[in-house]
Amino acid sequence: MTFSFELLHRDGPARVGRMATPHGVVETPVFMPVGTQATVKGLTPDMVRDAGAQIILGNTYHLALRPGGDLVAELGGLHKFMKWDGPILTDSGGFQVFSLASQAKITDAGAKFRSHVDGSLLELTPEKAVEIQQQLGSDIAMVLDECPPGDAPPEVVRRAVTRSIRWAERCKAHHTRKDQVQFAIVQGGTNLDLRAECAKELVAMDFPGYALGGFSVGESPAAMHAALPTCAACLPEEKPRYLMGVGRPEDLLAGVASGIDMFDCVMPTRNGRNATAFTYAGIVKLRNSRHQRDPAPLEADCPCYCCRTFSRAYLHHLFRVDEMLGPILLSLHNIAFYLRLMRDSRRAIVEGRFADFHAECLAGWKRPAPAA
Amino acid sequence: MTFSFELLHRDGPARVGRMATPHGVVETPVFMPVGTQATVKGLTPDMVRDAGAQIILGNTYHLALRPGGDLVAELGGLHKFMKWDGPILTDSGGFQVFSLASQAKITDAGAKFRSHVDGSLLELTPEKAVEIQQQLGSDIAMVLDECPPGDAPPEVVRRAVTRSIRWAERCKAHHTRKDQVQFAIVQGGTNLDLRAECAKELVAMDFPGYALGGFSVGESPAAMHAALPTCAACLPEEKPRYLMGVGRPEDLLAGVASGIDMFDCVMPTRNGRNATAFTYAGIVKLRNSRHQRDPAPLEADCPCYCCRTFSRAYLHHLFRVDEMLGPILLSLHNIAFYLRLMRDSRRAIVEGRFADFHAECLAGWKRPAPAA
Numbered sequence: 001m002t003f004s005f006e007l008l009h010r011d012g013p014a015r016v017g018r019m020a021t022p023h024g025v026v027e028t029p030v031f032m033p034v035g036t037q038a039t040v041k042g043l044t045p046d047m048v049r050d051a052g053a054q055i056i057l058g059n060t061y062h063l064a065l066r067p068g069g070d071l072v073a074e075l076g077g078l079h080k081f082m083k084w085d086g087p088i089l090t091d092s093g094g095f096q097v098f099s100l101a102s103q104a105k106i107t108d109a110g111a112k113f114r115s116h117v118d119g120s121l122l123e124l125t126p127e128k129a130v131e132i133q134q135q136l137g138s139d140i141a142m143v144l145d146e147c148p149p150g151d152a153p154p155e156v157v158r159r160a161v162t163r164s165i166r167w168a169e170r171c172k173a174h175h176t177r178k179d180q181v182q183f184a185i186v187q188g189g190t191n192l193d194l195r196a197e198c199a200k201e202l203v204a205m206d207f208p209g210y211a212l213g214g215f216s217v218g219e220s221p222a223a224m225h226a227a228l229p230t231c232a233a234c235l236p237e238e239k240p241r242y243l244m245g246v247g248r249p250e251d252l253l254a255g256v257a258s259g260i261d262m263f264d265c266v267m268p269t270r271n272g273r274n275a276t277a278f279t280y281a282g283i284v285k286l287r288n289s290r291h292q293r294d295p296a297p298l299e300a301d302c303p304c305y306c307c308r309t310f311s312r313a314y315l316h317h318l319f320r321v322d323e324m325l326g327p328i329l330l331s332l333h334n335i336a337f338y339l340r341l342m343r344d345s346r347r348a349i350v351e352g353r354f355a356d357f358h359a360e361c362l363a364g365w366k367r368p369a370p371a372a
Numbered sequence: 373m374t375f376s377f378e379l380l381h382r383d384g385p386a387r388v389g390r391m392a393t394p395h396g397v398v399e400t401p402v403f404m405p406v407g408t409q410a411t412v413k414g415l416t417p418d419m420v421r422d423a424g425a426q427i428i429l430g431n432t433y434h435l436a437l438r439p440g441g442d443l444v445a446e447l448g449g450l451h452k453f454m455k456w457d458g459p460i461l462t463d464s465g466g467f468q469v470f471s472l473a474s475q476a477k478i479t480d481a482g483a484k485f486r487s488h489v490d491g492s493l494l495e496l497t498p499e500k501a502v503e504i505q506q507q508l509g510s511d512i513a514m515v516l517d518e519c520p521p522g523d524a525p526p527e528v529v530r531r532a533v534t535r536s537i538r539w540a541e542r543c544k545a546h547h548t549r550k551d552q553v554q555f556a557i558v559q560g561g562t563n564l565d566l567r568a569e570c571a572k573e574l575v576a577m578d579f580p581g582y583a584l585g586g587f588s589v590g591e592s593p594a595a596m597h598a599a600l601p602t603c604a605a606c607l608p609e610e611k612p613r614y615l616m617g618v619g620r621p622e623d624l625l626a627g628v629a630s631g632i633d634m635f636d637c638v639m640p641t642r643n644g645r646n647a648t649a650f651t652y653a654g655i656v657k658l659r660n661s662r663h664q665r666d667p668a669p670l671e672a673d674c675p676c677y678c679c680r681t682f683s684r685a686y687l688h689h690l691f692r693v694d695e696m697l698g699p700i701l702l703s704l705h706n707i708a709f710y711l712r713l714m715r716d717s718r719r720a721i722v723e724g725r726f727a728d729f730h731a732e733c734l735a736g737w738k739r740p741a742p743a744a
């Protein structure tokens with residue numbers, strides 16, 4: 001097994017690390033572009049790599065439905081299937097069962113639900129989540145957890161914590177694949193006592209990495225930002241910490257500031273398809289007519305193919321006439337921006353100036369967008 | 373002015389040539405991918421170049437509506453706007469006025485019509501068609517012609533020929549841009565006498581290149597194939613010959629066999645978006661479930677990124693789950709296939725075996741597609 005994590009630099013709680021996986025090394029803090037259905041939407045693997053991605057995420061729920069874990073295994077695993085030869089992390093599928101599937105019934109045994117694709121009755125147990133991810137062959141697999149919504153009553157959040165701990169135990173016991181590690185997931189909502197209790201139990205099981213689940217599920221960003229430092233501090237220093245499904249650029253920086261190492265989110269691609277770009281100067285909406293005659297690039301100092309090559313006027317045109325190339329180029333830029341944000345964060349941490357970098361970014365995002 | 377055309381090889385009526393333009397040299401016979409709205413649908417200019425494209429086509433009607441000829445000119449021309457630094461040919465916009473615009477009224481003066489985008493009342497005259505293309509700055513501009521449907525009555529076809537000749541004259545008189553050449557367009561439907569008469573008049577005006585318009589407009593492929601040798605022979609030997617808007621791979625080869633040098637068609641990208649691939653072994657429909665577990669590439673000896681990288685199983689999956697990457701990869705392959713077909717045709721002509729190559733291709737396309 002070639003998994004390891006090494007802390008290289010600290011700057012307050014923020015940290016720079018080096019995570020080795022069977023498919024290569026990842027420098028942390030890292031953003032993982034989301035390849036839900038074995039493709040990062042709109043981009044070839046070459047484009048994802050060129051944008052600077054080190055590791056991507058696959059969604060077990062979607063892949064289990066189509067094309068199916070057995071088919072991916074038969075074709076040599078997810079890396080080979082989608083031709084991404086870098087590291088891959090897969091989630092457990094639980095989050096999608098709760099958010100996408102219909103008629104989900106959750107018991108201590110697992111979840112029964114109907115496929116959102118064809119309505120067929122399916123079951124996801126901790127053991128099944130392990131098995132599918134072993135078929136996919138991701139470098140990092142996640143345990144099955146129960147993720148209640150942000151407005152769930154306290155007793156539901158508590159029950160989810162208890163259940164997630166038991167399920168983590170069962171996932172660990174069922175896991176056999178030597179070239180894959182399992183990360184555990186801490187639940188507990190914004191209840192810091194519950195979070196600490198959940199973390200304590202899971203840390204005792206000695207997983208190689210830990211995630212914070214149940215954030216960005218409807219609670220306010222302020223509530224999440226307030227909870228992150230305490231939650232991160234409940235996790236072992238020497239192991240990677242992953243904040244699942246988060247978030248906006250400011251959320252990533254709040255995570256880094258709290259000592260989080262890994263992030264994933266669909267926002268860069270989803271917003272890119274919708275003509276919305278992230279930059280250091282804030283959100284840029286390319287459908288806005290003020291870009292119509294603008295020869296400047298989307299973001300002057302961005303090294304991505306989109307910014308190196310095209311004008312805002314051209315991007316505006318592509319979205320105005322509904323050409324596929326608009327979503328392609330903006331997905332590419334947004335992913336490149338998230339990756340650059342993490343690269344710049346790593347450098348700032350190494351140089352002991354992360355707090356300043358963080359403050360400068362927030363100031364830039366508060367200013368009104370510059371005139372075209 | 374740096375435009376020239378040189379015939380390098382002949383093999384019966386089929387020919388290999390070298391066309392020099394201000395933006396580079398084009399080896400003929402050549403297929404021109406269609407970039408209707410300043411983008412070859414779904415592909416970056418880098419991908420179009422990597423697929424082997426030498427020259428692309430832009431649609432004046434679409435570009436005149438959005439973003440407008442003046443805006444493209446202001447931003448430095450179409451090459452700079454869309455970041456394609458190779459040669460570009462633009463059509464005159466006439467074909468789209470007749471096929472897309474509503475309420476088109478055509479008189480000797482020109483065409484009045486309503487925009488298919490916003491219903492605004494617009495006019496396209498021969499002079500206007502010249503001016504817009506001069507704003508776009510294409511290397512090769514087309515004269516405005518009248519293109520009647522394939523089932524038009526004889527008197528309509530005759531009137532279109534008369535009008536197209538007068539319009540060609542007016543276009544030539546109005547054209548001033550020195551780094552752009554104008555090609556004339558022969559009309560006449562499948563009436564070979566009319567075609568010859570039209571060609572004679574236009575050839576007398578000494579254009580640097582000639583196109584055959586009014587094919588692939590509803591007549592049978594057999595009728596077009598039968599007409600092509602005679603129509604091509606009416607055009608000057610020493611100038612490039614362009615068969616507009618054609619067609620399927622077998623139509624391109626019929627054109628090459630008749631002495632045609634240039635082709636354009638939306639079929640590679642349109643069919644690619646619809647999960648249909650062109651190969652030397654015939655049409656492959658990637659949605660077909662027989663591809664579901666097939667680890668083989670779409671076309672084993674195709675040098676394109678899609679075939680070099682992915683399996684049929686993966687392509688099938690992408691279309692099944694409606695991922696953008698499916699249309700992207702199949703558009704890329706189909707364009708690469710059309711370009712390879714022309715490259716292989718050129719080689720066969722140089723080696724004096726085009727008739728054999730042509731027959732082999734037709735035999736390959738008649739065979740049932742090989743089992744997966």
Ligand SMILES: [Zn+2]
Nearest residue numbers: 302304307333
């Ligand atoms: Zn960029």
Ligand SMILES: [Zn+2]
Nearest residue numbers: 674676679705
């Ligand atoms: Zn190919």
